[in-house]
Amino acid sequence: MKRTKQMRQSELKSTIEATPFITDETLANQFGVSIQTIRLDRMELSIPELRERIKSVATQEWNETVKALPIEEVIGEVVDLELDQRAISILDIKAEHVFSRNHIARGHHLFAQANSLAVAVIDEELALTAESRIRFMRQVKQGERVIAKAFVRGDDDKGRTLVDVHSFVENEEVFAGTFEMFRQQESKE
Amino acid sequence: MKRTKQMRQSELKSTIEATPFITDETLANQFGVSIQTIRLDRMELSIPELRERIKSVATQEWNETVKALPIEEVIGEVVDLELDQRAISILDIKAEHVFSRNHIARGHHLFAQANSLAVAVIDEELALTAESRIRFMRQVKQGERVIAKAFVRGDDDKGRTLVDVHSFVENEEVFAGTFEMFRQQESKE
Structure with missing residues (x-):
């Protein structure tokens, strides 16, 4: 059964709202339908393209600055913090x-994105990686866009901050890592 | 008590033999003594500089070629394989x-050196990292030389090859990692 354009656009809108990436x-x-049709639908619905969408969704609440390193030293583009x-x-x-x-992404670039995000998320002037456990779930190919999401789990008993990072291509997880971050407490001496 | 030059050179020789790096x-x-004195001693004793020493020690038995990636894609200079x-x-x-x-080496570069060495050591056309557990033991500063040593431990029950990598600055360990490598078995079908 062929959907009407109106039905499709309505579903498209709710799909993008549910899975903005x-x-x-x-x-x-x-x-x-063709990609061109989706683009035209988006234009008619005034839904921006993916990259802009990620940025706008993310930056709505983003009014903080990276502290542990200059932003340009983060590997990848920080869109939320x-x-x-x-x-x-x-x-x-x-x-x-x-x-x-074979045009497969080299592991250290996925690691660099995740690791530098784990540094960037720390609210301290100095943050260094102490330990990490990582997994590469599937090969990432040239041309793909990797979205890394860091989540701070809290501190362990050694005072290290645990950061989980999951990286995705579209909705598929391609990399996961746990980073134990050493942070220099600001001393008040 | 001041050592004679002869005594110093004799001790220098045995020290370098015991710890060539x-x-x-x-x-x-x-x-x-001054660095200049050490250099002159080395010249008189015909002991080459560190870099040459590492290479010559290493390449004595090195007659194999990297298979899993082009040698120029290895991060760092391979001196033994x-x-x-x-x-x-x-x-x-x-x-x-x-x-x-702060001129501290970024973790992903130490990781890249170790990880690409773990790829390079695999005797297969395709080798990819599946999992890794790593530790950063101490900060490495600009100007330091990191020597990474990979050792193949064998295969696990999933058929993955386990590679241990330990990286040193002089004789101090700065990084350790275990890499579970996926390898494409050459199929004979």
Whole structure:
């Protein structure tokens, strides 16, 4: 049964509201229409493209600044940040991030995105990684966009801050890491 | 008590034999002489400088080639390699590897050196990191030289190859990691 344009646009709107990080490609597949149709629908509905959507959703509440390092030293683009709570960054996988032979993203770039986000989320002038446990769930290819989400779990008994980072391509998890962060407490001596 | 030059040179020789990765700076401190004196001693004794020493020690038995990636994609300089056994690489920490604020090496560069060495040591066309557990033991500063040593422990019950990597500045361990490597078995179908 063919949906009317109105029905499709209504569903499209609610789909994007529910999963704001969904791409036009995925939407096109899901609705059985061309990417061009999705783009036209978005324009008519005044829904911005994914990148703008991520930024605008994220920055609504983002009025904090990275403390532990200059923002330009974060690998990837920080689009959301609440110090000692959570942070989100985007990394587009380009030629310089992949193995030349098979165009699979090299592990240390996914690690760098996640690790620098774990540093950035810490509300302290000095934050260093002490330990980490990471998993690469599936290969990431050149051209894909990785969205890393950091979540601060709290402090352990050694006073280290535990940060969980999960990285996604569209809605599929590609990387997960736990980072034990050492932080320099501001001394009041 | 001041040592004679002959005594010092004899001790210097045996010290370098015992700890070939020791720097001129450390030797100078240890022997209470200037770095220049150590250099002159080395020249008289025909002991090459550290970098050459590491290479010559290592490459004596090195007649294998990296298979899993082009050698220029390894982070750091590979100076020793025995496929599926062990490998050594050197990474000099420069301005591009450190936080601008405190000149401490960023974790992902130490990780990249270790991880790419863990890939390089695998005797297979395709090797990818599945999981990793890492520890940063002490801060590494700009100007320091990191020597990473990979050792292949064997395969686990999922058929993944376990590689241990320990990285040192002089004789002090600065980083340790265990990498579970997925390898594509050459299929004979």
